[in-house]
Amino acid sequence: MDHSLIIALDFASVNEVQKFLQPFEGEQLFVKVGMELFYQEGPAIIHLLKEAGHQIFLDLKLHDIPNTVKSAMKGLARLDCDLVNVHAAGGKEMMQAALEGLEAGTASGKKRPYCIAVTQLTSTSEEQMNKEQLIPVTLKESVLHYASLTKDAGLDGVVCSAWEAGAIREKAGDSFLTVCPGIRMPQDQTQDQKRIATPESARNAGVSSIVVGRSITRSSNPLESYQQWLKIWKGVN
Numbered sequence: 093m094d095h096s097l098i099i100a101l102d103f104a105s106v107n108e109v110q111k112f113l114q115p116f117e118g119e120q121l122f123v124k125v126g127m128e129l130f131y132q133e134g135p136a137i138i139h140l141l142k143e144a145g146h147q148i149f150l151d152l153k154l155h156d157i158p159n160t161v162k163s164a165m166k167g168l169a170r171l172d173c174d175l176v177n178v179h180a181a182g183g184k185e186m187m188q189a190a191l192e193g194l195e196a197g198t199a200s201g202k203k204r205p206y207c208i209a210v211t212q213l214t215s216t217s218e219e220q221m222n223k224e225q226l227i228p229v230t231l232k233e234s235v236l237h238y239a240s241l242t243k244d245a246g247l248d249g250v251v252c253s254a255w256e257a258g259a260i261r262e263k264a265g266d267s268f269l270t271v272c273p274g275i276r277m278p279q280d281q282t283q284d285q286k287r288i289a290t291p292e293s294a295r296n297a298g299v300s301s302i303v304v305g306r307s308i309t310r311s312s313n314p315l316e317s318y319q320q321w322l323k324i325w326k327g328v329n
């Protein structure tokens with residue numbers, strides 16, 4: 093799980109996914125299935141990606157009352173993904189319920205999926221957080237607070253930006269996962285992301301794993317682009 097480059101498969105259909113994955117034939121990837129793809133294709137897309145030997149982050153960002161999240165996680169555990177997530181804003185009781193559900197749904201003898209919590213989305217700026225969410229602290233304070241709540245709830249780590257990953261690691265320890273989206277090469281467009289970092293600075297900040305979407309999936313040569321990203325992320329010259 094540690095030090096992975098997770099490709100966000102933000103596509104609308106299984107056909108688009110298959111077309112994207114064609115040049116990667118034979119490569120074992122760590123891929124992320126998010127709302128766009130899962131809401132269209134459902135569990136079948138997970139089975140297909142698992143059969144191809146890929147590791148899977150099922151990114152559905154659960155955020156509801158504890159009982160609902162627990163039941164939903166029980167069902168999701170049966171899909172046997174490697175990593176799932178919730179929103180830390182749902183609270184400690186909800187996060188504990190997520191874990192209970194996952195444990196209840198994991199087949200005996202199998203390891204439950206890692207479970208992490210989104211702190212503040214990487215598309216959120218401090219100004220937005222202060223004005224729209226009415227959270228009157230710095231963004232870093234809010235993210236650190238959510239990270240400690242997540243750790244207290246017993247989860248395995250957080251989704252955060254590379255800007256906060258070092259401070260979280262210092263407080264929560266090296267085994268607490270920091271999974272960071274909002275990663276861009278200097279020449280890339282920022283798009284809707286606000287707290288961005290290069291793969292090199294993410295590595296230097298001690299980030300556990302990075303999530304990369306459009307820079308690879310929308311590139312004219314996704315395989316070549318993935319290989320370049322991987323070299324930089326792993327620090328290979």
Ligand SMILES: O=C(O)c1cc(=O)[nH]c(=O)n1[C@@H]1O[C@H](COP(=O)(O)O)[C@@H](O)[C@H]1O
Nearest residue numbers: 100151212213214251273274303304305306
């Ligand atoms: O949970 C996530 O994966 C996530 C959390 C977050 O704070 N920011 C964020 O961008 N993501 C996801 O990470 C991916 C980033 O994609 P790109 O911006 O295209 O690289 C998208 O699939 C987002 O849904």
